[in-house]
Amino acid sequence: MHGRRTLGDHLVLAAVVLLAAIWVAPIAWIVGLSFKPNDELMRSTGHLLSPPFTLKNYADILGASSVFAWMLNSAVVAVGQTVLTLAVASAAGYGFARTSFPGKPVLFALTLAAFAVPEQAIIVPLHTLFAEADLHNTYAALILPRLAFPFGVLLMTQYFKAIPAEIEEAALLDNASRFKVFWRIALPLSLPAQATLGIYTFLHAWNDYFWPLVSATKPEMYTLTVGLASMQTNFAQTEGIGFLMAQAVFAGLPVLVLYLFFQRHIVTAVAGGAAK
Amino acid sequence: MSGAADVLAPGAAARPVAAASAAGVGRPSLLNLLFVLPYVMLMLGLVAVPVGFGLWLSFQDYDMLGGWNGSVGLANYVNLLSDRIFQGAVRNTLLFVAMTVPAFVGLGLFLALALNDGLRRSAVLRSVFFGSSVLSVTVVTLIWRLVYMPERGLLGTVLGAFGLPEVNLVADERLALLSVVIVTLWWIIGLPMTLFLAALQQIPREIYEAAALDNAGRARTLWSITLPSLKRTILLVAVIEAILQFQIFGQVLLITGGGPNNASRPVVQFIYEAGFRDWQLGFAAAASQVLFLLMLLAALGQLWLGRRQDRG
Amino acid sequence: MATRLGKGVLAAMAAGLAALASPAGAQPKTEITLARFFGSCEADYGTNTDLSRARGECGVITTLVNKFNAENKEGITVKPQVIEWGPYYQQLTSRIAARDIPAIAVMHTAQIGDFIRARIVEPVDADLKAAGIEPSEFTPNARNGVTVDGKVYALPWDTHSWLWHINVGLFKQAGLVDEAGEPRIPKTVDEMLAQAAQMREKTGKPYAVMATTGSGDTANGARSFYSWLYDQGGSIFPGGFDKADLRTPEALASFSVFEKLAQANAITKGLDQSGAIGTFMNGGAAVWFTGTWRIDDMLAAAAKPGSPLAEGYTVRVFPSLFTKESVWTDNHSWVLLRGGSAKPEVRKAAQTFLKFMWDNNLAWSRAGHLPARAAVLDEYAKLPLRQYVVGIPQIGRSLPHEARRQFGFQAMIGEEIVSVINAGKTAQAAADAAQERSEPLLRGR
Incomplete structure (x- = not known):
């Protein structure tokens, strides 16, 4: 178990990191979308990292x-x-x-x-x-x-x-x-x-x-x-992608935060079903 | 204790009842019935009665809005068997289970083996893979619809960046089911991974030390020590995932809607549509009985396989 | 009997959980529930009562309800319950089965027959009279839609139909405009395919765009199918309403148009509603197959600076590619559901609201639909692009109310067409599958 790092180890690590990127990317993507104006998203979603940004989608959640x-x-x-x-x-x-x-x-x-x-x-x-x-x-x-x-x-x-x-x-x-x-x-x-x-x-x-x-x-x-x-x-018929994504982020965030907070306990508890 | 693994094997679960010490169990008393009474009421009212009622419904012409219109004998079942959409739904469900269950076992095991160390990096990665499990199905499908969206989606953008042509998984008859498999794996790989991690912690360290003394290679250690010790957990994960995945519904309805060309409609969606779109409750109840039967057969098959391996 | 035992057990459990039961306190004012689709746009129009500021179906309907709630003198509050259009009728059925019945619901008149047969929708003659609405004010098309056996079952709200929304700029680039700069509209399938080839060659863009992957998108294929079927004088019920025939030469020809479009790579594949709108608004395709309801949205989009539609946006009634000029039509209408407004004050409030809506029928038609109120047709014709669609009632066709499960047929035919477009199914195979699937649909009562 304590052997030197082999090529196999590196390959496994690379595969896991790649998988982790696949796990994180979609979430990062929609968080990005939620800060963009709906008008722009209608045309293109390709410029997530450049302005304009907006908080309107989140403000709209509070209001409506x-x-x-x-x-x-x-x-x-x-x-x-x-x-x-x-x-x-x-x-x-x-x-x-x-x-x-x-x-x-x-x-x-x-x-x-x-x-x-x-x-x-x-x-x-x-x-x-x-x-x-x-x-x-x-x-x-x-x-x-x-x-x-x-x-x-x-x-x-x-x-x-x-x-x-x-x-x-x-x-x-x-x-x-x-x-x-x-x-x-x-x-x-x-x-x-x-x-x-x-x-x-x-x-x-x-x-x-x-x-x-x-x-x-x-x-x-x-x-x-x-x-x-x-x-x-039919999100196009509603307020648009940005607003919808803001709602997804908003709906997902509390449980995600709760999870990160209690993750040690949660993982132990879930595993408890298999063995003690 | 071996917890859920025993729970899932009725024979094993029933055994200790007799074995428990006499003092622990005590004299029979009607009063003790109170412990189980709330649960028994719930089980009778909300499982046994609906099962019986559903079975009865499956032989009736029962319109959701128009009400009961007499018995039709086996007609619902006969119509079901000749219904190509239903045949497709059964095929899709079986395919889906056949794709997801091994994937959950394989990927879950791989991640558990790769992340079963005390490194901080591994702890972070473990939370990454488990984190998506806490999102609700609608948040997950919202995310993935945007990933799969043609032209402006993440998948298309990433493929485009590598100069690759866009693939529209959702709209392709051969790939639609796969698109749902990917979403399902992404969503709830955390549970199998965690179960495997827990099981890995249970393997006594001494066995590995003995193997090290024998100069056994890593591959051999994995093959002849780790995997055999995980046999029960593998079976547990396979059974849990089969139960869950036979009942797939939300992801499909919200991502592919069952299409294209009925390539991804599962049995539960068929039940939903027959009952709540076409109002034919008897027909929907008959489809439910078939789902029930399929799952029972699959569970028995898995247990039989597990028993046989235990003996071998 | 299983049900009785179940009921008893359930009732006992419910009593035990009484503390958790949902609060359903009585309101001091009269509240009426309004089930509808048309989308939700609370963020943009949540408090707006200015009709002139509202755009598109969602904007107008939201604003109308806000305005009514703000201005009515009877202390009535209309509570909209927005359900998405794709699963709308499933949800409405579930609600009725769950005894949660809205007072007023929007309903396509193509649907109304099934709901009348299930005795869910009842005549409103007396209500219209009490509200001061005369059925003689309805346009003939709207009156047909809501009348069954001489009784009026709903307040008609519009006539809507199926169109080509056209990016004139792309037509120009492809050399497909006449001397006046108006797009030349094909008259046969071959002409359309030739135009599509030319479009692809000159602009690199697909000719047609249509949404095919969302849950309500199956309707798109079905509306096109019906339009082309009617253009040939065909019907899916040639021998009475107890048996459908989806393999008549006319039906097959209708399916074939999609097969040819797909084979010629002339129609987009795998787009959902949002993708289709995006494609059309970004100049990604020349013709969008969709309905009257998008006219105002697209006018607004084309007016924005830098819009790819700025070079020209127009609409035409879904063109005939066959021998007759005909097109699919339907109506939105407002029904009072049985048991939804049992209390007299709720019924009265519903009537008051219907009257308000009727008086504002023109505002609704600004979104694109033809009004149901004959008196405002002239006013409607003056709105932008409406000269191209005012003729619809003369050529519009829909299935009679005797035809059962029209929504099921729409979903089923549409699903087959989606398979033709996205999965390369042949027209013949689609027709065969549709035929087979029509039987269980009509098996129920």
């Missing part, structure tokens, strides 16, 4: 764009879904891993089966059911369908099983209730798994597209994904 409202909706949905998923999946995971109750094998088998159901394949019946219940265009409709998350339950079940049972046994002998043991002892020990599941869920909710597309049909209930998509189909 619905991006703020969409971001708020996305944040409510993503945070709400993450918190509730963690609560539901932790409790169920603990129940399956540590307790015994009638019907457990059947319910666990059902969970495994539910894990195999692709979420996009039940959108049509879900949409009809929510329409019958008159629930579309609410946060509840945006959050509920993704709360039944068998993957999360299985992940938590595995994690709780891996925690040595002796700690809990001592507490149980002291006549602590099951719930108290869960709340006071097991839950704090499961924080790494919570982080993994939480970040998965958050990113999943933040990026979800099909369900919000058909459920949040009122423009004021749009999430960021649906709202931005509604603008991009």
Whole structure:
């Protein structure tokens, strides 16, 4: 592992750096576009580094764009879904891993089966059911369908099983209730798994597209994904490329900053799903 | 623990339930049911019921606006099988999975191996490759539509700078699907890369030291130590990506719209159009069942492959 | 039954999540929702109420709503809900299915039949009467568009049609103008191809530009297809509306025009709407296949100093390349959706708004479309370039309301044409595929 740098090493490094350039270039490109006047972009996008530059596209967002409202909706949905998923999946995971109750094998088998159901394949019946219940265009409709998350339950079940049972046994002998043991002892020990599941869920909710597309049909209930998509189909007919790119930058920036801030934790947490 | 890898292998996951200590599990109690009750309600109401309802719908003539119009037996399925757009959608989806899953495994593994050291440079590069995963699909497609845009796009500009002719990936029947593959890789390569990095950290250092004593070359170490240790993770990444990529939708709808000549329309887009454009919910539900079946077959195939390799 | 159990479970969960339910507080003033496309341009016209400053479809419609909200005395607020044009009808359907029904929606009259059959759009005779709008004020073309079985189902808003937008400068360079400096318009497919060859030789530019890759762009191919089909007296429903025939000699000839244009490299490939506009505005192609709605936008662009269109910009009705003079037309119209304005005060407000819109029909037609109001036609004809398009109602054709799934047909035919242009599909293969795809479209009710 500590050998001298070989030609192979240099080639690998060159390939990785080249790839990194491919990863960064599109983002740099649209950031550049967002500072150019729309009129000029209509003619050419070839002079990104020479004037004129403008801040108008960003000023216009503050004045007129619905991006703020969409971001708020996305944040409510993503945070709400993450918190509730963690609560539901932790409790169920603990129940399956540590307790015994009638019907457990059947319910666990059902969970495994539910894990195999692709979420996009039940959108049509879900949409009809929510329409019958008159629930579309609410946060509840945006959050509920993704709360039944068998993957999360299985992940938590595995994690709780891996925690040595002796700690809990001592507490149980002291006549602590099951719930108290869960709340006071097991839950704090499961924080790494919570982080993994939480970040998965958050990113999943933040990026979800099909369900919000058909459920949040009122423009004021749009999430960021649906709202931005509604603008991009004919950007020439709207305010132009620069404005659209400014909105993309504006919509992407908060999560990107958040990510850079917490990146060490996020990467560890995501990896937590694979190994500990 | 081996976490998600076990989660994805039902047999392995079910085993420890019986193995757990008796005291840990305790006496059966109805009260304990409360732990799983919220989840069970959600699962029944939002997975089991829709699955059943969807199956029923697939045998009905159900118009989104006009409502239920009686059962049609197998007609939806018969029509589906003879529908060339649907056949194309199935082909595109399979092709897409066949292109992306190996690419995610290969590129993810390559990046993980190349960046698995303590150098600051590697840390920066890791965040570069993971960073795009936090962007939402619409931001990603906005960016890439501008990259692919003819004449004024980044791709054309870069190719032009090298004196190369412009290629219009999005409008070319043979390349449209590839254009979506590239976007998808760019978007979420971070997850497989990170999973591989985590797995690499798990390989005990002693094994490498032993190999070094044996004067094993780098290539041989990689081939006979690193890769075998990563087998489970490779399977995990392949399964996760297959599940995700079978359900591809947003990128295609927003970049190619399924065209040209139906060369990139995936099954989920077909479902969306049959249901929400053509109002034929029964037909859309039948297409959903086919997607379900395809994914089940693919997952079983992968697990079977994984098991066989485990044994071998 | 699965639904009932589902409903019960869902209702219980919804109660549990009541705290998260969206705020839907009652407004003190009357608010009516207006679903529309035409784009959003809040940044440029967000607060503008000056109609003379508004340009293009988006500018005019945004300004009209602002003006109404600022000036009406009844305390009505119209809340526009802008949906992009490509997925507009999918979204509208989803909204109706989700019981989120806008009070007023813009609708193409080609679409209205399906929505009437689904009992979503209801007659507005009584509303027009209450608002003081006489259907006799409609132009005959507009009246046809909104009338089904003697009942009026919408307030017509315009007649729009399909044009050639022409860069006269390029025509001059290619030597394709007459003594008066006006572009010579081809009368047959061969003449057009000959012009295209000459254009390529003299200027290096493609003859035609048309958007083909965006989600709404399939309509472009379909509108051209229908126009050429009607130029031959053809129809896609020669034997009644239960079966389409997309392989008649006329239909095949229509597909072939695109095949020939593509083979001669005379039409741009792989451009989306933004790319097509950019190409035309930058002088990158001689003729842009698009509609009446771009006239004002292009006049504005050509007037800018240094514009490649400064040498001359003009329009012509999509020229006949066959035996008859005919062209595809459609109308935008305002419908009241069932359940969208159930409350009497909302209904009343909707009527007031419709009246305001009707009174400002001329302002809308400044964007390019022909007005739906007969009384302002003369005024319209005086606007720039409109002398070339005022004759459209006499030669315009559209499918009758009995023809089902017109939007599905438009998307499907357009998609096949996109394949001909971008993927080199043959006209015959496109016609065969279109024929096959027409069957599931008509399978539903």
